[in-house]
Amino acid sequence: MYYSFFEIFSIGVGPSSSHTVGPMRAAKRYVENLKANEVFGKVSRVETTLYGSLALTGEGHGTVKAVIYGLMALEAEAIDPEKPYVVAVQRDKILHLAQEKAIAFDLDRDVIFDKQTFLPEHSNGMTFRAFDKDGRLLLEETYFSVGGGTVARKDEIKRRIEREPYNVPYNFDTCAELIALCDRHNLSIAELVTANETALFGREKVLAQIEKIDRVMQASLERGMRTEGILPGGLNLPRKAPEIAKRLQEKFLNNDYDPLMIIDWLNLWGFAVAEENASGGQIVTAPTMGSAGIIPAVMRYFERIACKKSENSVEEGTIKFLLTASAICSLYRTNASISGAEVGCQGEVGVACSMAAAGLAAAMGGTNKQNCHGA
Numbered sequence: 001m002y003y004s005f006f007e008i009f010s011i012g013v014g015p016s017s018s019h020t021v022g023p024m025r026a027a028k029r030y031v032e033n034l035k036a037n038e039v040f041g042k043v044s045r046v047e048t049t050l051y052g053s054l055a056l057t058g059e060g061h062g063t064v065k066a067v068i069y070g071l072m073a074l075e076a077e078a079i080d081p082e083k084p085y086v087v088a089v090q091r092d093k094i095l096h097l098a099q100e101k102a103i104a105f106d107l108d109r110d111v112i113f114d115k116q117t118f119l120p121e122h123s124n125g126m127t128f129r130a131f132d133k134d135g136r137l138l139l140e141e142t143y144f145s146v147g148g149g150t151v152a153r154k155d156e157i158k159r160r161i162e163r164e165p166y167n168v169p170y171n172f173d174t175c176a177e178l179i180a181l182c183d184r185h186n187l188s189i190a191e192l193v194t195a196n197e198t199a200l201f202g203r204e205k206v207l208a209q210i211e212k213i214d215r216v217m218q219a220s221l222e223r224g225m226r227t228e229g230i231l232p233g234g235l236n237l238p239r240k241a242p243e244i245a246k247r248l249q250e251k252f253l254n255n256d257y258d259p260l261m262i263i264d265w266l267n268l269w270g271f272a273v274a275e276e277n278a279s280g281g282q283i284v285t286a287p288t289m290g291s292a293g294i295i296p297a298v299m300r301y302f303e304r305i306a307c308k309k310s311e312n313s314v315e316e317g318t319i320k321f322l323l324t325a326s327a328i329c330s331l332y333r334t335n336a337s338i339s340g341a342e343v344g345c346q347g348e349v350g351v352a353c354s355m356a357a358a359g360l361a362a363a364m365g366g367t368n369k370q371n372c373h374g375a
Contacts, residue, residue, distance in 0.1 A: 025070065048128055065086045
């Protein structure tokens with residue numbers, strides 16, 4: 001089944017697509033439904049219950065922060081990572097619902113961690129309830145964060161998992177089907193994905209989204225290399241990327257040649273994005289937050305170094321890289337999973353490595369079979 005580029009690569013805040021991005025989107029959608037049900041004006045208090053995996057790891061994975069962002073109807077692309085939204089809510093015990101209505105909000109009372117209950121539909125469950133000034137329930141909805149930042153309401157989760165295929169020119173379930181379609185229609189994998197995305201969103205919007213995804217990836221990499229300090233989470237871990245960057249730059253300036261130095265740079269770029277993610281920065285799911293450093297690092301390698309040996313320009317290669325990687329991820333989402341809750345963190349990272357290998361092969365001018373062998 002075909003998964004869209006737009007749902008594979010999306011912009012969010014770290015550190016977890018399932019435990020941060022998903023809850024943020026669910027909370028924002030719940031607030032929108034308060035308005036749709038014409039009860040928003042009556043809301044005096046909002047309560048959130050986190051279940052199972054969300055409750056067990058919610059503190060370390062920023063789930064509370066994400067819920068507050070969502071209830072404030074903040075967009076991931078518009079969030080300033082340095083602005084203390086949560087600190088202000090905790091200090092003032094006031095939350096600006098949808099940035100329109102101030103309500104009393106006590107983190108200790110209004111965010112409940114139910115660590116014993118695992119809802120049968122999925123381990124990442126959460127329930128939102130809104131009450132009027134007399135304590136009457138206005139609206140209750142339960143959502144699930146099912147991986148990669150995707151959310152489904154309780155009445156939708158079965159349909160979400162077993163959804164109808166998109167109405168696109170080229171649907172595929174396996175790599176063999178993907179290559180056969182490309183051969184039959186004389187297309188590269190990137191061209192096939194472009195045709196599908198154009199059918200869904202229009203070519204102009206697709207190209208703009210690719211440019212935006214690349215820009216946010218590279219911005220997160222740059223922030224990670226220059227930002228020093230201690231990572232949040234209570235373990236007092238210092239950021240490593242700025243110090244590694246300084247050492248590598250000194251070696252470069254001193255002409256201290258090492259044929260394997262590029263591996264050090266790749267590790268640095270991956271570290272930089274991963275540490276931005278750990279600090280709750282603005283990141284691209286690639287395909288998840290937990291694996292977000294791999295594809296930007298390999299793309300930086302192509303854009304700065306490998307492109308000199310490619311038949312493609314940097315811009316053309318970047319487009320082919322991301323579109324080809326998207327197709328590979330679609331295969332994993334169809335036949336396996338990208339969710340750390342289902343396949344573990346190594347599953348997320350393995351998918352990202354596979355996507356990056358295929359993307360780099362495509363950017364370097366590889367054939368469809370070479371790209372898939374890379375994956």
